Amino acid sequence: xxxxxxxxxxxxxxxxxxxxxxxxxxxxxxxxxxxxxxxxxxxxxxxxxxxxxxxxxxxxxxxxxxxxxxxxxxxxxxxxxxxxxxxxxxxxxxxxxxxxxxxxxxxxxxxxxxxxxxxxxxxxxxxxxxxxxxxxxxxxxxxxxxxxxxxxxxxxxxxxxxxxxxxxxxxxxxxxxxxxxxxxxxxxxxxxxxxxxxxxxxxxxxxxxxxxxxxxxxxxxxxxxxxxxxxxxxxxxxxxxxxxxxxxxxxxxxxxxxxxxxxxxxxxxxxxxxxxxxxxxxxxxxxxxxxxxxxxxxxxxxxxxxxxxxxxxxxxxxxxxxxxxxxx
Amino acid sequence: xxxxxxxxxxxxxxxxxxxxxxxxxxxxxxxxxxxxxxxxxxxxxxxxxxxxxxxxxxxxxxxxxxxxxxxxxxxxxxxxxxxxxxxxxxxxxxxxxxxxxxxxxxxxxxxxxxxxxxxxxxxxxxxxxxxxxxxxxxxxxxxxxxxxxxxxxxxxxxxxxxxxxxxxxxxxxxxxxxxxxxxxxxxxxxxxxxxxxxxxxxxxxxxxxxxxxxxxxxxxxxxxxxxxxxxxxxxxxxxxxxxxxxxxxxxxxxxxxxxxxxxxxxxxxxxxxxxxxxxxxxxxxxxxxxxxxxxxxxxxxxxxxxxxxxxxxxxxxxxxxxxxxxxxxx
Amino acid sequence: xxxxxxxxxxxxxxxxxxxxxxxxxxxxxxxxxxxxxxxxxxxxxxxxxxxxxxxxxxxxxxxxxxxxxxxxxxxxxxxxxxxxxxxxxxxxxxxxxxxxxxxxxxxxxxxxxxxxxxxxxxxxxxxxxxxxxxxxxxxxxxxxxxxxxxxxxxxxxxxxxxxxxxxxxxxxxxxxxxxxxxxxxxxxxxxxxxxxxxxxxxxxxxxxxxxxxxxxxxxxxxxxxxxxxxxxxxxxxxxxxxxxxxxxxxxxxxxxxxxxxxxxxxxxxxxxxxxxxxxxxxxx
Ligand SMILES: Nc1ncnc2c1ncn2[C@@H]1O[C@H](COP(=O)(O)OP(=O)(O)O)[C@@H](O)[C@H]1O
Ligand code: SF4
Ligand SMILES: [Mg+2]
Numbered sequence: 001x002x003x004x005x006x007x008x009x010x011x012x013x014x015x016x017x018x019x020x021x022x023x024x025x026x027x028x029x030x031x032x033x034x035x036x037x038x039x040x041x042x043x044x045x046x047x048x049x050x051x052x053x054x055x056x057x058x059x060x061x062x063x064x065x066x067x068x069x070x071x072x073x074x075x076x077x078x079x080x081x082x083x084x085x086x087x088x089x090x091x092x093x094x095x096x097x098x099x100x101x102x103x104x105x106x107x108x109x110x111x112x113x114x115x116x117x118x119x120x121x122x123x124x125x126x127x128x129x130x131x132x133x134x135x136x137x138x139x140x141x142x143x144x145x146x147x148x149x150x151x152x153x154x155x156x157x158x159x160x161x162x163x164x165x166x167x168x169x170x171x172x173x174x175x176x177x178x179x180x181x182x183x184x185x186x187x188x189x190x191x192x193x194x195x196x197x198x199x200x201x202x203x204x205x206x207x208x209x210x211x212x213x214x215x216x217x218x219x220x221x222x223x224x225x226x227x228x229x230x231x232x233x234x235x236x237x238x239x240x241x242x243x244x245x246x247x248x249x250x251x252x253x254x255x256x257x258x259x260x261x262x263x264x265x266x267x268x269x270x271x272x273x274x275x276x277x278x279x280x281x282x283x284x285x286x287x288x289x290x291x292x293x294x295x296x297x298x299x300x301x302x303x304x305x306x307x308x309x310x311x312x313x314x315x316x317x318x319x320x321x322x323x324x325x326x327x328x
Numbered sequence: 329x330x331x332x333x334x335x336x337x338x339x340x341x342x343x344x345x346x347x348x349x350x351x352x353x354x355x356x357x358x359x360x361x362x363x364x365x366x367x368x369x370x371x372x373x374x375x376x377x378x379x380x381x382x383x384x385x386x387x388x389x390x391x392x393x394x395x396x397x398x399x400x401x402x403x404x405x406x407x408x409x410x411x412x413x414x415x416x417x418x419x420x421x422x423x424x425x426x427x428x429x430x431x432x433x434x435x436x437x438x439x440x441x442x443x444x445x446x447x448x449x450x451x452x453x454x455x456x457x458x459x460x461x462x463x464x465x466x467x468x469x470x471x472x473x474x475x476x477x478x479x480x481x482x483x484x485x486x487x488x489x490x491x492x493x494x495x496x497x498x499x500x501x502x503x504x505x506x507x508x509x510x511x512x513x514x515x516x517x518x519x520x521x522x523x524x525x526x527x528x529x530x531x532x533x534x535x536x537x538x539x540x541x542x543x544x545x546x547x548x549x550x551x552x553x554x555x556x557x558x559x560x561x562x563x564x565x566x567x568x569x570x571x572x573x574x575x576x577x578x579x580x581x582x583x584x585x586x587x588x589x590x591x592x593x594x595x596x597x598x599x600x601x602x603x604x605x606x607x608x609x610x611x612x613x614x615x616x617x618x619x620x621x622x623x624x625x626x627x628x629x630x631x632x633x634x635x636x637x638x639x640x641x642x643x644x645x646x647x648x649x650x651x652x653x654x655x656x657x658x
Numbered sequence: 659x660x661x662x663x664x665x666x667x668x669x670x671x672x673x674x675x676x677x678x679x680x681x682x683x684x685x686x687x688x689x690x691x692x693x694x695x696x697x698x699x700x701x702x703x704x705x706x707x708x709x710x711x712x713x714x715x716x717x718x719x720x721x722x723x724x725x726x727x728x729x730x731x732x733x734x735x736x737x738x739x740x741x742x743x744x745x746x747x748x749x750x751x752x753x754x755x756x757x758x759x760x761x762x763x764x765x766x767x768x769x770x771x772x773x774x775x776x777x778x779x780x781x782x783x784x785x786x787x788x789x790x791x792x793x794x795x796x797x798x799x800x801x802x803x804x805x806x807x808x809x810x811x812x813x814x815x816x817x818x819x820x821x822x823x824x825x826x827x828x829x830x831x832x833x834x835x836x837x838x839x840x841x842x843x844x845x846x847x848x849x850x851x852x853x854x855x856x857x858x859x860x861x862x863x864x865x866x867x868x869x870x871x872x873x874x875x876x877x878x879x880x881x882x883x884x885x886x887x888x889x890x891x892x893x894x895x896x897x898x899x900x901x902x903x904x905x906x907x908x909x910x911x912x913x914x915x916x917x918x919x920x921x922x923x924x925x926x927x928x929x930x931x932x933x934x935x936x937x938x939x940x941x942x
Contacts, residue, residue: 063560111577112577123564126565346782477926599785
């Protein structure tokens with residue numbers, strides 16, 4: 001119980017639906033998603049590519065690019081800020097100050113014609129009234145925190161840094177305003193193995209040192225193990241299971257999660273026993289009826305084709321959206 | 329650094345090539361220019377006897393036509409190095425003097441036109457990129473495409489016809505009125521602007537659409553780049569995103585176009601300047617062609633080409649300083 | 659061409675409005691140039707009773723400074739205008755493609771030489787070069803005029819084709835042809851050229867646009883003695899020779915060639931952009 005209070009929720013996501021509306025077709029990339037991001041926790045959101053992770057993350061900043069639109073739901077930050085009804089200026093102040101995000105493929109996150117230092121500096125200056133000196137000191141400190149050499153990095157243009165260095169510079173940039181929530185979208189994809197390990201160790205480091213909630217979006221369950229407290233599993237724009245990390249790994253309740261776990265080398269242990277999930281990822285333009293996982297699910301029954309399952313609490317702090325969680 | 333040397337070398341090579349080209353163009357043309365002069369001098373009565381005409385023609389040409397070709401070429405090159413380009417056969421003025429007098433007007437009109445059309449085009453292009461998909465955008469793009477298709481000298485003709493003859497608002501000829509004294513005084517400056525306005529407008533009205541469409545296409549791409557989304561996520565002000573993010577990144581690639589348009593404007597100057605009887609290098613060029621004034625033609629063509637070559641070189645070098653991604657050595 | 663292909667082309671044209679409008683304009687001009695002279699006689703004899711006659715049923719565009727029907731001049735002029743730009747476009751495309759193909763495929767010293775030549779030619783301002791050449795050569799032959807008009811436009815195409823070839827020649831099937839011992843020239847013209855045909859086609863249109871700009875200019879400043887009814891010549895006479903610009907009731911005469919020149923230029927530009935959209939859909 002005391003742990004519950006410590007992990008009071010900082011960002012409540014309530015029934016958010018995001019649609020990309022194109023000329024003759026629309027895709028519900030995020031479908032009625034509810035989840036609370038808790039204070040100082042590290043939340044992993046895991047799902048195949050195309051499951052709606054990035055779209056969900058962008059909606060947390062109310063920054064879904066056109067033709068996307070948040071068509072329903074509520075976003076309540078810190079129990080009082082209704083993010084979807086902020087004015088443009090309020091929204092501008094909210095972004096990065098409260099919720100910052102390291103984008104997927106941070107390789108293109110910096111403006112190629114401005115120096116890294118200038119982009120970091122303007123981020124502070126656009127939000128706070130501090131002296132330039134103070135701002136520069138803060139930038140230096142954060143660059144050191146992500147193990148970059150401050151003077152060199154600040155003077156560099158983006159193309160002069162390696163992929164891993166850019167990623168770290170972006171993490172430092174995300175921390176500039178000391179945000180309450182830091183979203184990391186596939187922070188290790190597109191990096192070589194050594195840079196991946198390095199980023200992960202920096203992130204664990206940050207988690208220990210800073211009072212911050214982290215949301216880690218990834219298609220790779222394995223990288224969650226080192227970092228996160230809780231995991232939400234996404235499938236076809238829906239959250240199908242949420243649980244504490246150990247709980248999810250030891251007692252997965254959703255057939256999709258089970259499938260995912262059987263496909264992770266470090267979890268299975270023996271590479272020869274790896275089993276990919278049968279069937280193809282869902283076609284978002286043309287989702288199956290009922291439970292969207294039913295064509296691939298070994299436990300599917302008639303009901304699964306007709307009725308969509310919603311999240312239910314299966315055990316304490318462990319939610320699952322499956323008609324048959326009691327049996328599987 | 330190696331890239332710069334290569335680029336400078338290419339410019340020098342181009343200049344040399346142009347010099348040789350102008351030499352041979354005129355030397356190897358059907359109808360030896362010498363004979364043409366002699367004929368002309370006799371017919372126009374400027375020389376009474378054939379001998380006198382030949383003497384006269386020799387003094388106008390920078391060369392001795394009886395020397396072997398290679399010697400003539402070397403003499404010609406040496407002459408250029410000394411700034412001696414011969415004399416115009418219609419006005420007997422040294423060609424170099426005509427160039428010194430006329431080049432500044434052309435540079436003035438071209439640079440004003442370039443700056444104006446580039447600024448208007450940039451702003452319009454950015455606006456259009458932001459209004460992507462609206463009826464306003466569709467309509468503007470169609471209008472701009474049509475405007476851009478009009479040749480600059482046709483625009484000049486229309487403006488000339490409309491505003492100096494049908495509605496005589498602007499002066500018909502010259503670079504400034506004969507009633508003002510050249511120098512740094514208000515009347516002179518006003519008169520210069522009044523005379524230059526229509527020529528400048530001819531270029532601007534036909535060029536700004538190209539910039540606008542180019543910037544729009546570029547900005548539409550840039551608007552979809554991650555770094556713009558990140559800038560929004562970082563809570564930067566919209567004005568800052570438009571200028572430093574979308575603007576800068578869409579304008580930089582236009583520099584190559586800027587280089588080309590310098591050449592294009594200079595290239596169009598013989599027509600536009602002739603229409604307004606504007607005393608720039610282009611107008612003298614056009615009249616040298618019709619008068620078959622070979623030394624003048626040779627000198628002016630050389631000058632037009634060299635200016636364009638040097639402008640291109642300058643713009644190329646500047647670009648490497650402006651865009652950090654263009655690494656020296658690429 | 660099969661019925662199917664014609665249908666495809668029509669569907670594409672209807673979907674791309676720029677190409678549609680452009681092709682309608684161009685087609686009308688071609689029809690005018692080909693069939694027009696058969697229907698409308700050109701009588702250049704002065705008729706002083708109808709000098710600057712305003713537009714009427716008998717003379718839809720009015721008459722010029724010696725009383726010649728303007729519409730018939732425009733129609734006969736269209737033939738000269740189109741013939742010249744067509745020839746110039748072909749010459750530009752042929753020289754440019756061959757240079758580009760050779761430069762790009764052979765590489766090495768051949769490429770260094772050709773590429774430097776292209777770079778140099780590109781720095782020489784185009785229109786002045788064309789003016790000098792036209793002024794000096796004084797030809798009436800459309801093919802020579804076409805050559806003059808291509809004096810430096812071929813270099814653009816050569817540069818573009820060269821970089822296209824650079825990317826194509828690394829593709830697998832070219833490697834396969836090489837491995838089979840097929841000669842270089844055969845590869846260039848048998849394998850690479852066909853791939854580039856659409857690209858060359860688009861550039862033909864751009865070359866025609868460029869040639870129209872330059873050729874009208876040449877006739878307008880009077881350096882080419884080719885045709886009395888070329889629209890550029892008409893402009894030259896209206897603006898500089900006859901003094902019609904100063905005659906208030908001769909406005910139709912001054913404006914007529916301008917309108918047709920602009921219309922054709924707009925048609926060509928719309929069509930070439932439209933075709934470029936179709937083959938190279940960068941921006942949807
Ligand atoms: N800009 C867009 N326009 C249209 N559809 C999009 C766009 N971005 C994403 N989508 C659709 O939304 C779904 C989810 O995409 P995304 O949020 O990027 O998933 P993830 O980050 O998990 O890979 C995908 O099926 C994709 O087709
Ligand atoms: S609801 Fe049915 S189909 Fe869906 S996961 Fe559960 S058992 Fe499988
Ligand atoms: Mg993603």
